Amino acid sequence: MSVAPFASAEIIAVGSELLALGRVDTNSGVITARLAALGIDVVARSAVGDQVAHLEMAVRTAVRRADLVVLTGGLGPTDDDLTRQAVAAALGRRMYEDPEPLARIAARFANRGLPMPEINRRQAMVIDGAVLIDNPHGTAPGQWIDLETGAVAMLPGPPREMSPMLDALVSGVLGARAGAARTFTRGLKVAGRSESHVETVLQPLYPAWRSGTPSIDATILAALGRIEVHLFARSASARAAEQVLEAAIAAAAAALGPCVYTTANETLEQVAGGLLRVNGWRVAVAESCTGGLLGASLTEVPGSSAWVEGGVIVYSNGLKTALADVPAALIVAHGAVSDAVARAMAAGARGRCATEVGIGITGVAGPDGGTDDKPVGTVFVAVHTPHMAACRHARFVGDRTVVRQQSVSAALDMIRLALLGHDPAEPAR
Amino acid sequence: MSVAPFASAEIIAVGSELLALGRVDTNSGVITARLAALGIDVVARSAVGDQVAHLEMAVRTAVRRADLVVLTGGLGPTDDDLTRQAVAAALGRRMYEDPEPLARIAARFANRGLPMPEINRRQAMVIDGAVLIDNPHGTAPGQWIDLETGAVAMLPGPPREMSPMLDALVSGVLGARAGAARTFTRGLKVAGRSESHVETVLQPLYPAWRSGTPSIDATILAALGRIEVHLFARSASARAAEQVLEAAIAAAAAALGPCVYTTANETLEQVAGGLLRVNGWRVAVAESCTGGLLGASLTEVPGSSAWVEGGVIVYSNGLKTALADVPAALIVAHGAVSDAVARAMAAGARGRCATEVGIGITGVAGPDGGTDDKPVGTVFVAVHTPHMAACRHARFVGDRTVVRQQSVSAALDMIRLALLGHDPAEPAR
Numbered sequence: 001m002s003v004a005p006f007a008s009a010e011i012i013a014v015g016s017e018l019l020a021l022g023r024v025d026t027n028s029g030v031i032t033a034r035l036a037a038l039g040i041d042v043v044a045r046s047a048v049g050d051q052v053a054h055l056e057m058a059v060r061t062a063v064r065r066a067d068l069v070v071l072t073g074g075l076g077p078t079d080d081d082l083t084r085q086a087v088a089a090a091l092g093r094r095m096y097e098d099p100e101p102l103a104r105i106a107a108r109f110a111n112r113g114l115p116m117p118e119i120n121r122r123q124a125m126v127i128d129g130a131v132l133i134d135n136p137h138g139t140a141p142g143q144w145i146d147l148e149t150g151a152v153a154m155l156p157g158p159p160r161e162m163s164p165m166l167d168a169l170v171s172g173v174l175g176a177r178a179g180a181a182r183t184f185t186r187g188l189k190v191a192g193r194s195e196s197h198v199e200t201v202l203q204p205l206y207p208a209w210r211s212g213t214p215s216i217d218a219t220i221l222a223a224l225g226r227i228e229v230h231l232f233a234r235s236a237s238a239r240a241a242e243q244v245l246e247a248a249i250a251a252a253a254a255a256l257g258p259c260v261y262t263t264a265n266e267t268l269e270q271v272a273g274g275l276l277r278v279n280g281w282r283v284a285v286a287e288s289c290t291g292g293l294l295g296a297s298l299t300e301v302p303g304s305s306a307w308v309e310g311g312v313i314v315y316s317n318g319l320k321t322a323l324a325d326v327p328a329a330l331i332v333a334h335g336a337v338s339d340a341v342a343r344a345m346a347a348g349a350r351g352r353c354a355t356e357v358g359i360g361i362t363g364v365a366g367p368d369g370g371t372d373d374k375p376v377g378t379v380f381v382a383v384h385t386p387h388m389a390a391c392r393h394a395r396f397v398g399d400r401t402v403v404r405q406q407s408v409s410a411a412l413d414m415i416r417l418a419l420l421g422h423d424p425a426e427p428a429r
Numbered sequence: 430m431s432v433a434p435f436a437s438a439e440i441i442a443v444g445s446e447l448l449a450l451g452r453v454d455t456n457s458g459v460i461t462a463r464l465a466a467l468g469i470d471v472v473a474r475s476a477v478g479d480q481v482a483h484l485e486m487a488v489r490t491a492v493r494r495a496d497l498v499v500l501t502g503g504l505g506p507t508d509d510d511l512t513r514q515a516v517a518a519a520l521g522r523r524m525y526e527d528p529e530p531l532a533r534i535a536a537r538f539a540n541r542g543l544p545m546p547e548i549n550r551r552q553a554m555v556i557d558g559a560v561l562i563d564n565p566h567g568t569a570p571g572q573w574i575d576l577e578t579g580a581v582a583m584l585p586g587p588p589r590e591m592s593p594m595l596d597a598l599v600s601g602v603l604g605a606r607a608g609a610a611r612t613f614t615r616g617l618k619v620a621g622r623s624e625s626h627v628e629t630v631l632q633p634l635y636p637a638w639r640s641g642t643p644s645i646d647a648t649i650l651a652a653l654g655r656i657e658v659h660l661f662a663r664s665a666s667a668r669a670a671e672q673v674l675e676a677a678i679a680a681a682a683a684a685l686g687p688c689v690y691t692t693a694n695e696t697l698e699q700v701a702g703g704l705l706r707v708n709g710w711r712v713a714v715a716e717s718c719t720g721g722l723l724g725a726s727l728t729e730v731p732g733s734s735a736w737v738e739g740g741v742i743v744y745s746n747g748l749k750t751a752l753a754d755v756p757a758a759l760i761v762a763h764g765a766v767s768d769a770v771a772r773a774m775a776a777g778a779r780g781r782c783a784t785e786v787g788i789g790i791t792g793v794a795g796p797d798g799g800t801d802d803k804p805v806g807t808v809f810v811a812v813h814t815p816h817m818a819a820c821r822h823a824r825f826v827g828d829r830t831v832v833r834q835q836s837v838s839a840a841l842d843m844i845r846l847a848l849l850g851h852d853p854a855e856p857a858r
Contacts, residue, residue: 019461019471020648032448042448044483046475054473054494061490065483219449285721285742291733292716292724295742299720302796302829310744312752313714313724319739319782323752353748367731400731 005179006150008043009035010066012058014074014083015157016049027072027162034170038178039234040068050080052089059090059152067150068174073157075140077119083154084143088127091145091152098126105139130154133168137161144173184241186249187230188263190256191413195222198229201255205248212244224402225409226268258422261413269301272412275419276307276357281385283415284353285311286324286345288336289363289379294408309353314345324348324360335374337362339391342380346391350384357418358384359411363394365403379407383414383424390414390425434608435579437472438464439495441487443503443512444586445478456501456591463599467607468663469497479509481518488519488581496579497603502586504569506548512583513572517556520574520581527555530570537568562597566590573602613670615678616659617692619685620842624651627658630684634677641673653831654838655697687851690842697841698730704848705736705786710814712844713782714740715753715774717765718792718808723837738782743774753777753789764803766791768820771809775820779813786847787813788840792823794832808836812843812853819843819854 011032013025025047032042043066048058055074062069074083088095102124109116123140126132133142133153138161143154153169155162190198198220209216214235221228231248235241253260261271276283285294292313299308312323317336320326325348326341334340345360363379370376377398382391392414396406414424440461442454454476461471472495477487484503491498503512517524531553538545552569555561562571562582567590572583582598584591619627627649638645643664650657660677664670682689690700705712714723721742728737741752746765749755754777755770763769774789792808799805806827811820821843825835843853 017648019474043480044475044477044487045448046473048473051472057490057494058473061486065486219446287721287724289728290725291728291737292714292721292740292742295716295721295744296719296725296833299718299744300830304720305744308720308744310742310748310752311721312741313721313739315724315728315734315737315739323739323741323781352752401729404725 004067004150005177006038006040006067006174007179008066009040009068009070010044010062011042011046012055012062012069012071013045013047013157014050014055014071015047016080018047018073019049027157027159030159030163031070031072031166034166035068035070035174036183038170038174039180039182040174040178041183050074050082052082052086055082055086056090059087063090063147063149063152069150069152070155071153072155072162075123075142075154075156077117077122077139081122084122084125084127087143087145087152087154091127091147093128093145095125095127097121098124098132101126101132101141104141108139133165135161136164144169180236181234182236182238182241183232183234184238184245185230185232186245186263187228187265188249188253188256188260189266189268190227190229190259191225191261191268191409191416193227193256193259195220195227198227198256202229202252205251205255209244209248212248214241214244216244216248224405225413258417258420261416267301268409268412268416269297269304272415272419273298273301273304273307275416279356279419281356281419282307282309282353283357283359284309284349284355285411286320286349286358286360287311287313288315288320288345288361289365290361290404290407290411291315293404294359294361294411297408297412309355311349311353311359320345320348323352325351337364337374337378337380339380339382339393342382342391343384343389346382346384346389356386357415359415360384361407361411363403363407365400365407367400377403379403379410381407381410381414383411383418385418388418390418390423392425433496433579434606435467435469435496435603436608437495438469438497438499439473439491440471440475441484441491441498441500442474442476442586443479443484443500444476445509447476447502448478456586456588459588459592460499460501460595463595464497464499464603465612467599467603468609468611469603469607470612479503479511481511481515484511484515485519488516492519492576492578492581498579498581500581500583501591504552504571504583504585506546506551506568510551513551513554513556516572516574516581516583520556520576522557522574524554524556526550526553527561528553530555530561533570534568562594564590565593573598609665610663611665611667611670612661612663613667613674614659614661615674615692616657616694617678617682617685617689618695618697619656619658619688620654620690620697620838620845622656622685622688624649624656627656627685631658631681634680634684638673638677641677643670643673645673645677653834654842687846687849690845696730697838697845698726698733701841701844701848702727702730702733702736704845708785708848710785710848711736711738711782712786712788713738713778713784714840715749715778715787715789716740716742717744717749717774717790718794719790719833719836719840720744722833723788723790723840726837726841738784740778740782740788749774749777752781754780766793766803766807766809768809768811768822771811771820772813772818775811775813775818785815786844788844789813790836790840792832792836794829794836796829806832808832808839810836810839810843812840812847814847817847817853819847819852821854 130143350358366376417424559572779787795805846853
């Protein structure tokens with residue numbers, strides 16, 4: 001039995017259903033995250049259908065590639081459940097029927113007043129040398145097999161069965177045999193800037209990060225007007241890792257400036273809401289092209305009734321006048337999608353709802369309705385506070401969903417900038 | 430050179446970044462879908478980091494498991510880009526520098542007024558016997574290698590480079606060498622019922638589906654108040670497959686009844702909107718716990734200005750009275766989360782916006798605000814039309830996001846049922 005620490009892992013998700021169109025294997029992400037926190041790097045991940053020869057090959061390859069091999073799925077009672085058989089074949093080990101899990105499986109059925117179906121005997125087959133992992137939420141026990149080169153863990157596929165069993169491994173054998181080094185992470189998030197802008201600003205910092213002790217890796221993820229920067233450091237010393245990460249985050253935030261809305265993993269909705277709450281201000285919305293999406297986003301945050309009053313969805317021009325007090329003549333003069341109408345909507349929302357902050361959004365979300373002058377993606381977002389009024393004229397690129405989401409991100413960012421005393425009319429540099 | 434049709438495929442996504450926390454490999458899903466349409470089954474899928482030995486093992490395993498091996502990623506110019514080297518090693522073939530792609534790469538840089546960096550020479554290395562696949566959007570050409578047992582395709586990782594190259598293969602060699610059998614698919618969607626209800630109703634139909642010619646496989650997917658049933662049939666005859674699928678969908682729809690909202694892959698938003706449009710009716714909303722999410726969902730559908738007038742987000746009790754004409758005394762008497770207030774909100778939305786249909790939603794989305802009487806998940810959804818008024822009292826299980834999404838699904842379903850002349854107060858059986 002090896003007692004060397006696990007440095008690398010491979011995850012094999014078992015089941016033809018995982019290969020079907022549109023299916024996503026969520027277990028692998030969960031396992032990756034738990035292992036990363038222990039400093040165990042996932043070096044390969046695969047999904048394999050219910051063919052015993054394919055699965056056996058996958059296990060043979062995996063034990064050569066990684067210290068720890070985690071399989072999920074294929075432990076059920078049917079002919080399609082081949083994980084036990086494939087692992088035994090790949091490792092060249094026999095299986096035997098273990099009376100202890102068999103009794104437990106039979107008892108689970110007895111508790112529900114049912115006889116145990118004969119096919120469930122299969123779930124009591126144990127590979128020579130395996131230690132069983134208790135399954136509190138299902139019939140199939142997991143199995144743990146120590147190898148010269150590392151170990152193989154077999155867990156069931158249903159997430160509610162798999163998760164507590166993984167927890168037990170993490171607080172047990174995996175925790176005990178994780179290496180001294182762990183991966184630590186910090187991040188920051190940016191609004192209103194492009195991924196390439198963020199990349200360009202951070203690039204000069206990379207050499208110092210890479211040559212630090214421990215060194216820092218950076219990943220940039222972009223989504224709908226919000227950019228996330230993730231920094232990773234691997235070290236046996238939590239203090240050393242946290243120090244370099246803290247310094248790196250501070251340097252990145254200084255380089256990027258006020259477009260950084262959090263270094264504490266908050267959402268833009270939480271940040272805008274928190275600023276409103278601290279100010280004792282309430283917000284009201286008047287939404288056209290977003291149709292309520294800004295209101296929905298603001299109220300995603302638990303407790304948001306402390307800063308969200310409500311607002312109006314003024315999809316039709318008639319309602320812009322009836323519910324947001326936009327003069328009909330203004331719409332005729334400037335068009336419904338215009339700086340003037342967005343500002344009037346923000347003012348109208350504030351007035352109707354008696355709030356300190358009002359937001360107006362009007363735009364062309366597409367796919368139809370664009371003109372040469374105001375193509376699809378043209379959006380005006382206005383904010384009014386007791387101290388200022390501003391409007392941002394954006395030209396978002398993307399489909400209807402992208403344009404609407406970007407409009408919401410811009411509105412939230414403008415609330416944030418207004419409350420911080422920056423000019424919300426332009427995205428923060 | 431083999432000219433046998435490809436029946437099975439394996440996809441290998443290359444790059445350590447794919448194994449990082451929170452990363453999703455989108456290419457594999459796209460490739461799976463394109464291959465499925467050609468009748469080529471994906472039997473295994475993996476993501477492998479940038480280690481040449483690991484990648485070589487993955488390729489060796491894959492060529493034994495599947496007729497066609499598709500790799501994406503690792504064709505860039507850096508030291509981390511190891512796909513060419515690993516495939517050559519796994520297949521025991523040499524590489525050579527091909528002057529033709531080299532000239533094309535150099536020309537791409539010259540077009541931008543740049544000299545070609547020396548490291549980009551690597552992208553002109555071609556495996557013996559490979560046919561190059563043109564890359565219209567990047568420097569790295571793809572490579573196609575015919576084997577005795579099938580073929581290996583190497584494509585770049587960036588989706589906008591990979592996709593058109595995959596298209597070229599599908600309309601070229603893959604289309605020509607796909608088997609005669611294709612996978613055909615039909616589906617239906619259900620609102621207001623549980624996954625297990627749908628499963629129980631359909632179970633008696635499975636034996637006939639399985640024994641048909643061609644046989645039919647079924648998958649049930651559940652998400653936030655909407656259930657999808659997907660049926661698959663594999664056949665060389667489009668007519669035979671479409672006939673059995675058509676009959677199966679009709680049988681499933683008949684067994685499930687009016688809870689089926691589409692057999693044509695429409696969204697619930699499209700179905701509710703389509704019924705409003707056909708009726709010549711417009712809808713207005715008054716939203717409390719959903720904060721605008723129903724309005725946002727209704728207006729997700731392009732062209733929804735033809736049936737959505739707008740509405741009010743009445744998150745505070747004051748606005749319920751001020752903007753939706755809910756008598757303050759009614760709120761005091763019944764509480765803001767009540768049948769009476771939901772009905773008054775629906776009526777108020779209708780009246781204020783002068784529409785035929787009004788919706789009111791009020792509830793406890795959580796995590797706070799629940800009481801013994803009205804626990805978290807308690808939601809009242811009311812619909813008013815010129816002909817009827819109804820209110821559904823739901824107790825949704827899940828977090829804030831789930832409760833809000835389920836509330837929206839219920840509201841859309843109630844619009845649908847009301848316009849079809851069913852009772853919207855209870856989920857359709």
